[in-house]
Amino acid sequence: MNFFINRAMGIGNSGVEHAQFYRGELFDKAGIPYRYVFVELVRELHEAMDAWNLRNDQVINMWEYFVYGDKYLDHGPLYKQAVKSDMVIDSTNTNRMFTSQTSSGLTIIEHMVKFPDPKKPNMLLVSTARVEIFNAQTGKRMVMFEYDNEPHREFLLKSIHLFDFKGQHLYFENEVLLQKFFFEQLNAYYEGKNTFIIDRGEESEAALYKMRDLGIKIIELVHADHLSDRNDPKHPLWNNYYEYMLMHMDKVDRVVVATKLQREDLLVDFPNDTNKIVAIPVGGIRDKKPKAKVQKKNNGVFKFVSVSRLAEEKHIDLCVRAIAKLHEAGHKVSLDIYGQGETKNKLEEVILELSAGDYIKLKGHSNHVDQVYPQYDAFISGSFSEGFGLTYIEALNAALPILSFNARFGALELIHDGENGFLASFDRGNDDDSVEQLAKAGEKMLAANYSNLVRNARRSVSEFKDSVLAKKWGDLIDEL
Structure with missing residues (x-):
């Protein structure tokens, strides 16, 4: 297996x-x-x-x-139950015990304690100290463990008990x-x-x-x-x-x-x-040749799309600022951002700051990005580091040229500057300069022969067919 x-x-x-x-x-x-x-x-x-x-x-x-x-x-689990949860709160309005039921038939009880904030000694925090897991169908307690609040590694599991596991009570000192x-x-x-x-x-x-x-x-x-x-x-x-x-x-x-x-x-x-x-690439394209890209005028607006977790390391805010620069320079451009994550509020603030809400929008999460890409003209990424860039492959296969930073390794391997997209230099310590460079690369894209970009985009990923990559994995597993 x-x-x-x-x-x-x-x-x-x-x-x-x-x-x-x-x-x-x-x-x-x-x-x-x-x-x-x-x-x-x-x-x-x-x-x-x-x-x-x-x-x-x-x-x-x-x-x-x-x-x-x-x-x-x-x-898998044969017993199913309704999902529900309940919090016990004490007389000081402090959370003390949280009980949750999973659809897979587990009852999880978290016991909470107060402890001093290591960064602010005068402040108390409330967190889970001990967890018990029950088989909801039988009512038997099967697992218990504690959390150790280790200052440099946050919460570590310790003192782990397995009850009646194949007839034995087993104890483990740590998660490893x-x-x-x-x-x-x-x-x-x-x-x-x-x-x-x-x-x-x-x-x-x-x-x-x-x-x-x-x-x-x-x-x-x-x-x-x-x-x-x-x-x-x-x-x-x-x-x-x-x-x-x-x-x-x-x-x-x-x-x-x-x-x-x-x-x-x-x-x-x-x-x-x-x-x-x-x-071995972590993403590929279907063996079946996709339908030809239908190019639409979109009322003269060049439509960019970003598909990504909304995380700091993705630097979506730099994409927002670069598109705003293009807009301020008189170009008819728009940007739709698909994804969810911790920087959503920050992105909303940046869009508001730039008064860009009419042409830059957060579209939320999508499980069907293959249906999203064909609606756009180009893909944009702000990441400084992508081991591969799964979304790059998806976008190129949908015949979308890519605007990105020249980050190792995915961007440098998949995006051929001036052929299937455009690459911009970046400075980890200077966001303003990075935005300027990304906007300049965007200018080049808008001035390029778009039909050639589309043609080269799809051709550039022909070696990433599913059947080719499946064989690579098959050969690797067989040789071990």
């Missing part, structure tokens, strides 16, 4: 989850068995699965497994030991060659590296730039998310990156790992 290891998933997912979903489609095409494995306690997991058309027998959640046991691995036990159970249940494909989670890495003697295979996925900036000595060498893996390369069978450029860059530091480091 092949396990895609991740912390969690939700309704609005990051590129990591989208990459997993796409890999699942490729494995289906290649006839390779797999399961999505999530190790966080996700209350609305099954609602999210429904939104993304994932079946119960495709997904394994560590906590649901500890409640239901091995039978759960074949078909718990995950190791969990992965050992999966390895024992699914006989034959088991490959653990890690998309996210240092705890999962630490747990699986301890299991090498069981004959498992480990593949690590790198979804972003593994360096902050190779040419900037002010930044640390490794991206924190990949540091643990890069310091333990001997424990890994394969490292999969999304672009040839990133593979070449990793080989600078690991020149002897030419066979270990593999480039």
Whole structure:
């Protein structure tokens, strides 16, 4: 069996989850068995699965497994219940106990405590100290654990109890030991060659590296730039998310990156790992040739679109400011932004500040971006770092030229300046200059031969067909 290891998933997912979903489609095409494995306690997991058309027998959640046991691995939870929650508040108007019921049949009780704010000693905070998980159908308590508020790593799991798990009461001091036990159970249940494909989670890495003697295979996925900036000595060498893996390369069978450029860059530091480091894109295009793009005049307005999580590292605010500059210069342009996230309020403020509400709009989340792209003329991205840029592939396949910063690695590999889009330089410490450069690149796009951009956009992704990428994964799994 092949396990895609991740912390969690939700309704609005990051590129990591989208990459997993796409890999699942490729494995289906290649006839390779797999399961999505999530190790966080996700209350609305099954609602999210429904939104993304994932079946119960495709997904394994560590906590649901500890409640239901091995039978759960074949078909998921069989007991369903209505979702509800209740908060107990004490006489000081302080939250003390939060009870929630998941649709998958778990009852979760969170016990809360007051504690001093480490940053503001005179202030008290209220947070979860202990969690109990019950099988709602039987009423039996199956799991209990505590949180340790470690100053530099926020909340860590500790003192974890599994009650009556296969007739035993088990105790684990921390999450790494718990995950190791969990992965050992999966390895024992699914006989034959088991490959653990890690998309996210240092705890999962630490747990699986301890299991090498069981004959498992480990593949690590790198979804972003593994360096902050190779040419900037002010930044640390490794991206924190990949540091643990890069310091333990001997424990890994394969490292999969999304672009040839990133593979070449990793080989600078690991020149002897030419066979270990593999480039397989995390997104692709359908084998069936898409319909020809219908070009519309849109009343003379050139319509840009952005599809992204609304997160600081995506720098959507720079896109907003660049489009506003084009508008102020007299160009008929518009921008629709699809996505949700923590910077929504900030973006609303920027749009209001620029009086740009008539031509720049937040459109919210969409699960059907393939239907979104054809409505627009070009795609815009403000990211300074994209390991691949799944949305780049989607946009190019929809014949949308791309306006972006010349960030490693996805933009530099997928966008050919002046052919299928335009690239702008950026300065991490100077947003004004970055906006100016992005607007100048936008000027070039508006002045270019648009028909040629459209033609080149679709041609540029012909090597990313599903069947080609499915074969790459099939060959990789077979050779381990």
